[in-house]
Amino acid sequence: MPAAFPSSPPDIPATPLTTEMRDALRAIVGQKGLIEDEHGKQPFVTDWRGLLVGGAGAIVRPGSTEEVSRVVRLCHEHGVAIVPQGGNTGLMGGATPWPAHTGIVLSLGRMNRILEVDPVGYSMTVEAGCVLQTLQETASAHDRFLPLSLGAQGSCMIGGNLSTNAGGVQVLRYGNARNLVLGLEVVLPNGEVWDGLRALKKDNTGYDLKHLFMGAEGTLGIITKAVLKLWPAPKDVCTAWLAVRDPRAALEILSEAHSASEDNVGSCELMSRSAIDMVLRHIPGTQDPLKADTSWYLLLEWSSARPRRDGTEGMSEKMEQFLADQLEAGRVRDAAIAHTVSQSRKMWRIREGVAEASRAEGPGLSYDVSVAISRIPEFIDLGLKAVLGILPTIRPYPLGHIGDGNLHFSFMGPLGMDQQTLTQYKGVITRAVNDLITSMGGSISAEHGIGIDKLDELSHYRSKTELDIMRTIKRALDPQNIMNPGKVLRL
Numbered sequence: 001m002p003a004a005f006p007s008s009p010p011d012i013p014a015t016p017l018t019t020e021m022r023d024a025l026r027a028i029v030g031q032k033g034l035i036e037d038e039h040g041k042q043p044f045v046t047d048w049r050g051l052l053v054g055g056a057g058a059i060v061r062p063g064s065t066e067e068v069s070r071v072v073r074l075c076h077e078h079g080v081a082i083v084p085q086g087g088n089t090g091l092m093g094g095a096t097p098w099p100a101h102t103g104i105v106l107s108l109g110r111m112n113r114i115l116e117v118d119p120v121g122y123s124m125t126v127e128a129g130c131v132l133q134t135l136q137e138t139a140s141a142h143d144r145f146l147p148l149s150l151g152a153q154g155s156c157m158i159g160g161n162l163s164t165n166a167g168g169v170q171v172l173r174y175g176n177a178r179n180l181v182l183g184l185e186v187v188l189p190n191g192e193v194w195d196g197l198r199a200l201k202k203d204n205t206g207y208d209l210k211h212l213f214m215g216a217e218g219t220l221g222i223i224t225k226a227v228l229k230l231w232p233a234p235k236d237v238c239t240a241w242l243a244v245r246d247p248r249a250a251l252e253i254l255s256e257a258h259s260a261s262e263d264n265v266g267s268c269e270l271m272s273r274s275a276i277d278m279v280l281r282h283i284p285g286t287q288d289p290l291k292a293d294t295s296w297y298l299l300l301e302w303s304s305a306r307p308r309r310d311g312t313e314g315m316s317e318k319m320e321q322f323l324a325d326q327l328e329a330g331r332v333r334d335a336a337i338a339h340t341v342s343q344s345r346k347m348w349r350i351r352e353g354v355a356e357a358s359r360a361e362g363p364g365l366s367y368d369v370s371v372a373i374s375r376i377p378e379f380i381d382l383g384l385k386a387v388l389g390i391l392p393t394i395r396p397y398p399l400g401h402i403g404d405g406n407l408h409f410s411f412m413g414p415l416g417m418d419q420q421t422l423t424q425y426k427g428v429i430t431r432a433v434n435d436l437i438t439s440m441g442g443s444i445s446a447e448h449g450i451g452i453d454k455l456d457e458l459s460h461y462r463s464k465t466e467l468d469i470m471r472t473i474k475r476a477l478d479p480q481n482i483m484n485p486g487k488v489l490r491l
Ligand SMILES: Cc1cc2nc3c(=O)[nH]c(=O)nc-3n(C[C@H](O)[C@H](O)[C@H](O)COP(=O)(O)OP(=O)(O)OC[C@H]3O[C@@H](n4cnc5c(N)ncnc54)[C@H](O)[C@@H]3O)c2cc1C
Pocket: 048, 083, 084, 085, 086, 087, 088, 089, 090, 091, 093, 094, 095, 096, 108, 128, 149, 150, 151, 152, 155, 156, 157, 158, 159, 160, 161, 162, 163, 164, 165, 166, 167, 168, 169, 217, 218, 219, 221, 222, 223, 224, 352, 355, 356, 447, 448, 451, 484, 487
């Protein structure tokens, strides 16, 4: 298994688990909540991509907030480090312990109860270990909608989603994960429980503490519960697959789609032909919705909570008219509309299959960047020139949530090149991409976070003032640096 950790590891606490501590942990979580054998630990110390394999004294799986609090208090008393983990689908190594980690991985998977659904108040109170898809289905069973949606939704957990402030394919309309939260419960690095589990839309009582923990990637505390916002369930949905002239045309289409759909654009995903071909190669059962003479495609979805009534114009009719206009304007080369839920699912499977397909394809590089929406075409153009100038045989497959200005600027390694050789180019390519995005006023991490992978990049690109504020917050809440040490920030 290749190791892809940065060459200079940060200082992390190295207090090992003593027999006494193991016994104390077992007394809190029971035998079923403690994994100590090497084989059992493997899935928890290996990241989703299979690129990082860390170490851990034990995996601890508490079943309640009280157990989390007692475990953290114990670790705090002994200076033992903790790596919080949800579904372990993060793509930056945030949930993977460093190889030198001697403490615990604290997995939230057993805390998977839905505590309350309030359809009238449009909210839902849940434990951190609930799988995202289960929450979507529960909301739907109550005729409500939880908009957070991403390719890993069958296994990522809400605590992980909030800790990474996940994005996904509905941000355009509903915002990213932090926008979907009313309240949180968090276990702090000293074991104290902060009860901010309030279902209030308005609450201007000093600093809004919940936002500290969202996007903190488990470095400031452990999210144990959340109150999530819900929306009316979509009743009339139209999904379309468009072959578009180029990224500029894709942006113009999106810009016009807002009024044409009467403000009902839900998703707008740009995909390159090479990304689609990669999915078709590796994900069984996927079919190409459309082949046209272009390198760029758009997955466009409109949805309305208003049920479609006979004799009235619904989303499909509006979409048909819109696509005809866009064909005439030369922005769209060809298009297919999904007429059934199953056809729509098949289109979405292609978009959602990209991460899985890229893992199957072999070594690659991927940059999750954002820039002002109107500058996306310019970034793609300049970025491709820069990267191909360094390694002409690298194979780009850009795609992205273009309505959010978020591009996954991704590359498969040249055919036949192994991971180790590709890694030799990684530093220079990363610097070129990140310098470019920064010079254009963009961000080096749009939605995946920092974790281990971008630790050095964050300290390179963020100002001393910003880094100082972040370190001050970290030191105030976690003076011993036991909570997910060596992630996000070098102290
Ligand atoms: C196929 C695929 C598609 C994806 N698509 C997207 C996408 O469209 N948009 C997007 O933003 N991301 C995407 N991701 C990345 C990933 O799914 C998200 O980052 C997700 O939110 C992580 O959730 P998780 O439960 O797996 O968290 P983990 O990977 O377990 O953890 C992620 C981070 O959060 C911390 N953490 C986890 N749980 C807690 C908790 N309860 N309290 C405190 N800290 C915690 C961990 O320490 C770690 O730093 C994708 C990943 C895959 C594999």
